[in-house]
Amino acid sequence: MVAPPSPLRVGVLGCADIARRRMLPAMAASEGIEIAAVASRDADRAARTAREFGCLAVHGYAELLRLDEVDAVYVPLPAALHARWVEAALRADKHVLAEKPLTTERAGTADLLALADARGLALMENVMFVHHPQHAAVRELLADGAIGTLHGFQSAFTVPRRPAGDVRLDPDLGGGALWDTGVYPLRAALHLLGPDLELVAALRGSGPQDRVDTGGAALLSTPAGVFAQVVYGLDHAYRSSYELVGSEGRITLDRAFTPPAGHRPVIRVERASGTEEIVLEPHDQVAATLTAFVSAARTGGVPRDAVADCLRQAALLESALLKGVRPLTP
Ligand SMILES: NC(=O)c1ccc[n+]([C@@H]2O[C@H](COP(=O)([O-])OP(=O)(O)OC[C@H]3O[C@@H](n4cnc5c(N)ncnc54)[C@H](OP(=O)(O)O)[C@@H]3O)[C@@H](O)[C@H]2O)c1
Numbered sequence: 001m002v003a004p005p006s007p008l009r010v011g012v013l014g015c016a017d018i019a020r021r022r023m024l025p026a027m028a029a030s031e032g033i034e035i036a037a038v039a040s041r042d043a044d045r046a047a048r049t050a051r052e053f054g055c056l057a058v059h060g061y062a063e064l065l066r067l068d069e070v071d072a073v074y075v076p077l078p079a080a081l082h083a084r085w086v087e088a089a090l091r092a093d094k095h096v097l098a099e100k101p102l103t104t105e106r107a108g109t110a111d112l113l114a115l116a117d118a119r120g121l122a123l124m125e126n127v128m129f130v131h132h133p134q135h136a137a138v139r140e141l142l143a144d145g146a147i148g149t150l151h152g153f154q155s156a157f158t159v160p161r162r163p164a165g166d167v168r169l170d171p172d173l174g175g176g177a178l179w180d181t182g183v184y185p186l187r188a189a190l191h192l193l194g195p196d197l198e199l200v201a202a203l204r205g206s207g208p209q210d211r212v213d214t215g216g217a218a219l220l221s222t223p224a225g226v227f228a229q230v231v232y233g234l235d236h237a238y239r240s241s242y243e244l245v246g247s248e249g250r251i252t253l254d255r256a257f258t259p260p261a262g263h264r265p266v267i268r269v270e271r272a273s274g275t276e277e278i279v280l281e282p283h284d285q286v287a288a289t290l291t292a293f294v295s296a297a298r299t300g301g302v303p304r305d306a307v308a309d310c311l312r313q314a315a316l317l318e319s320a321l322l323k324g325v326r327p328l329t330p
Contacts, residue, residue: 008095008294009036009071013061013085015049016076018099023074023126024053026286032294036071039064061085065092072122072297075099078167079174083108086123090115095122095297097290100183101317102310104174109314113307122296125310127187129257131288134265134280135191138244141251141278142192146269148248153193153228155185155243157257158215158236168234169212176212177234178204178320184257185230186218186320187313188242193222195312202320206327207235213325220316248272259285 010033012019019038027033037056040046050057058064065073065088072095075085083103089096090112102125103109116123129135142150159181162168168175189197197220204216215233222228240257243250249271255263261284269276296302 005032005298007032007034008297009034009069010097011037011039011058011064011067011070011073011094012049013039013064013073013075013089014077015040015042015045016099019074019076020049020052022286023076023290024049026284026290027074028053030287030290030294033290036069037064037067062088065089065094070094072096072293074126076126078170079104079179080172081174083112086112087115090119090121090123093119093121095293097124097126097293099126101125101174101179102314104179106311106314106318110311113311117301117307120300122293122300122302124293124296124302124306126289127183127310128285128289129184130187130191130306130309131292132259132265132283132285134253134256134259134267134283135188137265137267137278137280138251138253139192141267141269142244142246146249147244147246147251147271150193150226150244150246152226152245153189153242154230154245155188155228155256156231156239156241157181157184158231158233158239160238161214161235169210171211176204177215177232178213178317181232181234182216182218182230182317182320183313184240185232185242186220186316187309188256189220189228189230190309190312190316192242192244193220193226193228195308196223197221197228197312197316198223199316199319202323204320204323204325206325208327210235216320218316218320259283261286 035055039058043059046057075098202218204213214235220228265280267278
């Protein structure tokens with residue numbers, strides 16, 4: 001009998017909220033992963049988190065990258081620090097699962113993906129929703145002509161305001177709604193309409209006391225003229241959905257981006273003949289993302305289409321960023 005491969009030994013750079021609340025518990029539950037170490041700028045915080053997850057506590061990110069007993073690292077740092085620490089991790093020969101956005105510059109994202117490729121390492125951006133099969137089910141409906149010829153896509157990812165001091169509200173740490181929330185509907189547009197989407201127009205807005213953009217919208221088009229409208233924001237009521245409009249009907253999906261593991265997705269298909277609700281089995285997209293990362297690390301790389309989408313997303317985000325920010329009147 002062939003022995004199962006030994007688990008991927010993962011170290012975590014920073015005791016971030018998303019790491020403690022979501023990713024570390026999912027890693028602890030994953031058969032393919034062993035949590036090897038947790039690093040923090042603060043030795044006590046590292047010790048507390050390490051105790052909770054039964055791993056080594058490390059004071060400082062560079063110290064963790066020196067450990068031979070770490071095969072891969074998870075990088076949940078503020079967005080502006082991703083580029084520096086992802087590069088350091090790759091140069092230390094670690095596979096990397098990095099929080100979104102992978103970097104805050106298209107060129108930086110391209111450089112890191114090329115570096116990972118050259119070193120035979122897996123570098124994956126932690127966009128988890130694409131690992132949920134509800135989107136594959138939507139793609140199948142489109143391919144089967146369920147709503148006729150596709151003409152349009154609309155999507156929103158908006159979340160309520162975080163407390164003052166949150167990393168998302170600090171421009172020096174790569175804060176702002178575009179990087180934090182715009183990633184989701186833009187990536188969904190790429191996932192469903194394909195990589196040839198071009199940005200047509202974009203608006204970003206900032207509240208009177210804010211130093212970052214707190215919301216925005218973008219209009220995109222495929223070469224064939226399928227239009228996508230996306231809305232995002234971090235000072236908004238919660239919304240996480242998309243809709244596809246065709247010549248003969250429309251498909252809507254709620255809880256599109258962050259469905260809890262136990263959520264039963266409902267894909268709504270409306271046509272002149274009536275409305276159908278397709279209910280799918282629950283799926284844990286966090287666990288699925290970790291499984292995909294372990295598989296990428298074992299095979300020495302992330303699938304080509306995921307790399308291409310990550311790069312294209314970075315280019316679209318940068319184009320939207322160049323449109324500037326307008327003040328929002330209160
Ligand atoms: N994929 C998803 O579903 C998802 C969800 C939420 C967030 N995220 C992403 O995860 C990342 C972290 O978000 P979060 O909400 O978890 O943030 P957070 O709680 O503020 O954590 C960021 C961590 O970065 C470290 N850090 C290093 N330098 C820092 C600095 N100058 N200021 C603040 N923190 C610093 C800190 O760890 P130590 O002090 O321990 O070193 C801190 O705990 C962001 O990129 C965000 O976009 C992704």
